[in-house]
Structure formats: C-alpha cells, structure tokens
Amino acid sequence: MLISIFSPKGGVGKTTLTLSLAECISKEKKTCAIEFDFSPGDFPATLDVDKNKNILKAINFGINETIQRPYKQNFDVIAGGYPDTHEKIDSDKLNKLIDELINEYEVVIFDIQPGLIKNSVDILKRSDKILIIMEDNIPVSVRTARILNWGMQNNAIDINKVNIVVNMAKGNLKNIPNDVVKYVVPYLGNKITFQSNTLLKQMSGLVDVILERNKKGLFKKSQKSVDVKDIERFVQEKIQEILEDDTSEELNITINNNENVAIVQSEEKEACKLVYIKTNIESLNNVLKNEISNNENIEGITDDFNKCSVAIVSASSKEEIDKLVDSNKNLVLFLSPNRNDLREYALEKGIKYVYVGECSISDIVYVAENMIGKPHEENLLNSVLNNENKTKSEIQPETRQEMKPEVKQEIRTDTRLEINPEIKQPDAMTLEEITVLVGNYVEKRINEEKSKMTAEINNLRQENEQLKESLELKNKEIEALKSDLDRKKKAVEQFKELLSSF
Structure with a gap:
C-alpha cells in the first residue's frame, strides 16, 4: 500500500503525523517512511539519521544504499533532500524506486512537501491513499479546495483516494464541513512529538481508517463514511467563494512536462515574518x-x-x-569550534552572521528582527569586505565588546552582530555554557539508561541465582542417584560372591 501525506501549507504537523502513523502501522506491517521534502528536512534531526542517505541517492542507487532504521523504531526511513534536489530527479527513476519500495514493504508512506512539484504529482497518481492534512481555518480550506480542483481537472488527483484529516482541532470544526472530514486529531499541545502516547493513540485510530476496518471491542463502532460528492461540493463552493472575493490570495498553477518545475505554488501578498531555528545544539534551539x-x-x-x-x-x-546559500534565505550560521575554515568559506559565500565562539542571545534576536521582511539581496549588501580590509573580517565574534565604537562602525559587515545600543543586553551565553546545558541533559539521559541497565543486570543476577539453585538441586539429585547406583552395584557383587560359594 502506498500512502501519500500532503498539506496545502507548512506548519500543520504533517511530518509529525507521518512519523507517528509510521510507528503505529509498523507494529503490524513492514513499513517505510520517505521524506519527499526538498528543504533541509526534519527526518535527520528528529530521528538522528544520516541526511546524506537521502531521496536523490535512493533514486540513483536504490534503497539498499539508503534505507535507515531509526534508533528504537520498528520502521525504516529515507531522508529528504535539499532545495535543488527536485531538479535532479528523473521521473522514470522515481517510478522505479516506488516499484522497489512496494516490492519490499507492505506499507510505504510519502511525506510530500507543501508546494507541489511535478514528481509529487507522480507519487499522488500512484498512491492508494492520499491523506490531506488541514487546519480548521479559512486560508487552509481555500488552498485545499484550489489544489483539489486543479488536481481533478488535470487528472492529477483521484478524489476517490482522498482522505481529509484535520489536525490540531480545538472543539467543533468551524471552517471545514464535517461531512468531508474523514478523521480529526484534537489539539494536544505545543510540545507534542511523534512518540507522544496521546498522539500515538490518535494515530492508531487513523490506522483503522486507512486499513478500512472497524474498531474492536464491546463499544466498537463503524468507520465514518465520507461521500466523494460531498468533497466535490465542498471544492466547488470554495472555488465559487474565491471567484466572488477579489481579495483572495492568488494561486499560480503551471505545469511543464519537460522539467520538474513547481506546478502549484501559493503567492503570499505580505512578506514572511517567520523564523526557522535548527542548530546542532538543542538547548540553544529552545532558548x-x-x-x-x-x-x-x-x-x-x-x-x-x-x-x-x-x-x-x-x-x-x-x-x-x-x-x-542557494535557498536564498537570510541566514545566521553556527559552526563548531575550531572550524575557521568553514567560517571563512561562509563569509566568502555572503553569509553575514557567522558564529564560532561566544554568542549573545539578545543579539541574535535583534538581528532576526532586523532581517525579517527584508529580501535576501538587501541583507547581502556589503556582506563581504574588500581585500584590503580582509584582516578586519577575521575578528572573532567574542572580541566585539572590546572594540572601539568608531572601529565597530567601520566593519558592520563582518561576522559580529550589530548591537542596538538602546536595548539592554543580557549576559551572553557562551558555547561553554551551552555545552554545560547539553552535558547536563546528556548526563541525565545516561543516568536514566544506566538505571535501566542496572535494573536489567539485577534481574539477570536474580535469574542467575535461581539457575544456580536449580543446578545445585539437580547436582544433589545426581549424587543421590550415583550413591543409589553404587549401593546396588555392591549388592550385585555380594550376590555374585554368594553364588560362587555354592
């Protein structure tokens, strides 16, 4: 069975639901989850798998070179790619990869990126089930209707395979007709993970929906039935609302059969004001x-x-x-200590804010605030110094507090953050301090694992003692049997001597 999980926009929990669903299904069927997402993907960070064993390598070299089993999980994965990966994917090779996956696994789950590209449509066409993840709000319902309308008109999406799943629902649905929704996942909090017991419980119900089986038990009930005509009606009603409302956002839909170019892409009217945070230090991410x-x-x-x-x-x-750099985002880059070679390379590539030493949290927040809404090209202006000033660009971030004001103004484009004098700066959090935080976390995890191992060792010792006691009893029984045998042998010898005397 091939399952595609898709959402008309990001941030609706699509990947979290994908991994949780994979964990639930893998308890009864051999399962593989594929991250078909061409940004720095979530699979490597969430599952701690090798990001180089990604979808492009799988297409070119097969699944044997790229399949990974996450730690303590029962399902396999293939990691996603980078922004330009989709341009390198051959449609025929992708279909061969799908054939290979279907032959190897009972259930294959594709986590498809929000913006549809040509190869995403190829996957949707081959899917047995299409799960569309939505939030209960008007923009998402409009985008969903548009994509479904385009998909039906271009024979790209079989509406009979579509199952609409509403995630993070707070109470009764307000913006999506209940009769088109196959399954609802309630809001479970901001800190929910794919392994959270509450989410796994919800996903076990979704497994029943996907496998089209009724719940077992005394209070069993049949699965909710959704009429395809109701979904088509929902789509047409939303499309009509869009036609009557000139203020609706535009949606460009194009297709090029010769290139893997984007075919469904939403145009945002306002500058994006969101920040993406994913460094290699979890404690820094949280702060x-x-x-x-x-x-x-x-x-x-x-x-x-x-x-x-x-x-x-x-x-x-x-x-x-x-x-x-190719992603065309405004970047703040953290590098491991002693990686000045990468620091210089990042500066040459035009990344303005690079950290290999001390960092101030408030400085980073201030920089993010200044870069919000500005195009990438504007933030790249004057980001690389002239050759005669190159020695200035080599000043490490940790020296910024010791610099004279006039010197600081001369090198506003190097790796140091521009500090707003009107903002009171809290104490900097150094990499050493961050290391301590991470160390405490690691130590806690080690102690937990150590406690588990100690308990297991104690259990083994108890079992060993029981085996010893059992062995001693057996040995005593053997000795008793030997003694009895010796006694009988002596009796036989005495009997033989008695016979010989006659």
Missing part, C-alpha cells in the same frame, strides 16, 4: 525559540524551512553551506 516567540515584531517560529524569512542554522561542511 532562541522562547526569546523569538516573545518578540512582537516577529510573527513566530516555523518548522518549514521553505516558509521562513530568517533561518538560524548550523552547518558542518561546505556543501551544506552551499545548499543554505
């Missing part, structure tokens, strides 16, 4: 998300790289830096 979420000039945090204006990220190679 930044908390600070930026409280900034009134920033719309919020997004987990969708494609939807952000500013990306605060890490990189460990020149290739990763190239991908980030």
Whole structure:
C-alpha cells in the first residue's frame, strides 16, 4: 500500500503525523517512511539519521544504499533532500524506486512537501491513499479546495483516494464541513512529538481508517463514511467563494512536462515574518525559540524551512553551506569550534552572521528582527569586505565588546552582530555554557539508561541465582542417584560372591 501525506501549507504537523502513523502501522506491517521534502528536512534531526542517505541517492542507487532504521523504531526511513534536489530527479527513476519500495514493504508512506512539484504529482497518481492534512481555518480550506480542483481537472488527483484529516482541532470544526472530514486529531499541545502516547493513540485510530476496518471491542463502532460528492461540493463552493472575493490570495498553477518545475505554488501578498531555528545544539534551539516567540515584531517560529524569512542554522561542511546559500534565505550560521575554515568559506559565500565562539542571545534576536521582511539581496549588501580590509573580517565574534565604537562602525559587515545600543543586553551565553546545558541533559539521559541497565543486570543476577539453585538441586539429585547406583552395584557383587560359594 502506498500512502501519500500532503498539506496545502507548512506548519500543520504533517511530518509529525507521518512519523507517528509510521510507528503505529509498523507494529503490524513492514513499513517505510520517505521524506519527499526538498528543504533541509526534519527526518535527520528528529530521528538522528544520516541526511546524506537521502531521496536523490535512493533514486540513483536504490534503497539498499539508503534505507535507515531509526534508533528504537520498528520502521525504516529515507531522508529528504535539499532545495535543488527536485531538479535532479528523473521521473522514470522515481517510478522505479516506488516499484522497489512496494516490492519490499507492505506499507510505504510519502511525506510530500507543501508546494507541489511535478514528481509529487507522480507519487499522488500512484498512491492508494492520499491523506490531506488541514487546519480548521479559512486560508487552509481555500488552498485545499484550489489544489483539489486543479488536481481533478488535470487528472492529477483521484478524489476517490482522498482522505481529509484535520489536525490540531480545538472543539467543533468551524471552517471545514464535517461531512468531508474523514478523521480529526484534537489539539494536544505545543510540545507534542511523534512518540507522544496521546498522539500515538490518535494515530492508531487513523490506522483503522486507512486499513478500512472497524474498531474492536464491546463499544466498537463503524468507520465514518465520507461521500466523494460531498468533497466535490465542498471544492466547488470554495472555488465559487474565491471567484466572488477579489481579495483572495492568488494561486499560480503551471505545469511543464519537460522539467520538474513547481506546478502549484501559493503567492503570499505580505512578506514572511517567520523564523526557522535548527542548530546542532538543542538547548540553544529552545532558548532562541522562547526569546523569538516573545518578540512582537516577529510573527513566530516555523518548522518549514521553505516558509521562513530568517533561518538560524548550523552547518558542518561546505556543501551544506552551499545548499543554505542557494535557498536564498537570510541566514545566521553556527559552526563548531575550531572550524575557521568553514567560517571563512561562509563569509566568502555572503553569509553575514557567522558564529564560532561566544554568542549573545539578545543579539541574535535583534538581528532576526532586523532581517525579517527584508529580501535576501538587501541583507547581502556589503556582506563581504574588500581585500584590503580582509584582516578586519577575521575578528572573532567574542572580541566585539572590546572594540572601539568608531572601529565597530567601520566593519558592520563582518561576522559580529550589530548591537542596538538602546536595548539592554543580557549576559551572553557562551558555547561553554551551552555545552554545560547539553552535558547536563546528556548526563541525565545516561543516568536514566544506566538505571535501566542496572535494573536489567539485577534481574539477570536474580535469574542467575535461581539457575544456580536449580543446578545445585539437580547436582544433589545426581549424587543421590550415583550413591543409589553404587549401593546396588555392591549388592550385585555380594550376590555374585554368594553364588560362587555354592
């Protein structure tokens, strides 16, 4: 069975639901989840898998070279690609990969990126089930209607395979007709993960829907039935509303059969004010998300790289830096200590804010606020110094507090953050301090694992003692049998001697 999971916009929890669904299905069927997302994907960070074993490598070299089994999981995965990956995917090779996956697995789940591209349509056409993840709001319902309308008109989406799933629902649905919704996942909080028990419980119900089976037990009930005509009516009503409302956002739909170009792409009328945060230090991510979420000039945090204006990220190679630069996002880059080679390379590529040493959280928030809404090209202006001033660009971020004001004004384009003098700066959080936080977390996890291992060792010891006691009893029984045998042998010898005397 091939399942496609798609959403008309990012940030609706599509990937979280995909992984949770994969975990539930894998308990009874051999399952593989594929991240068909061409931004720095979530699978490697969420599941701690190798990002280089991605969808492009799978297409070119097969699944044996790219399949990974996440730690303590029962399903396999293939990681996603980078922004330019979709341009390198051959449609015929993609179909061969799908054939290979279907032959190897009972259930194959494709987590498709929000913006449809040509190859995404190829996957949708081959899918047995199409799960469209929505939120209960008007913009999402409008986008969904438009995409379904386009898909039906161009024979790209079989409406009979569509199952609409509403995620993060708060009470009764207000903007989506209940008769078109196949399944509803309630709002479970901001900190929900794909492994949360509450979400897994919800996904087990969705598994029943996908496999088209009724719930078992005393209070079993049949699955909700959705009439395809109701979905078609919903689509037509929304399309009619759009035609009557000139203020609705425009949706460009184009197709090119010779190139893998975007075919469904939403045009946002306002500049994006979202920040994407994903460094290699989880504690730093949490601190930044908390600070930026409280900034009134920033719309919020997004987990969708494609939807952000500013990306605060890490990189460990020149290739990763190239991908980030090609994404055309405003970047704040964190590098591992002693990676000045990457720092220089990032500066040459035009990344203005690069950190390999001390960092101030408030500085980063201030930079993100300044870059919000500005085009990438504007933030690149004067980002690389002239050769005669190159020595100035080599000043490490940790020296910024020691610089004279006039010198600071001369090198506003190097890796140091531009500090707003009107904002009171809190103490900087150094990488050493961050390391301590991470160390405490790691130590806690180690202690937890150590406790589990100690308990297991104690259980094994108890079992060993029981085996020893059992073995001793067996040995005593054997000794008793030997003694009895010796006694009988002596009796036989005595009997033989008695016979010989006659």
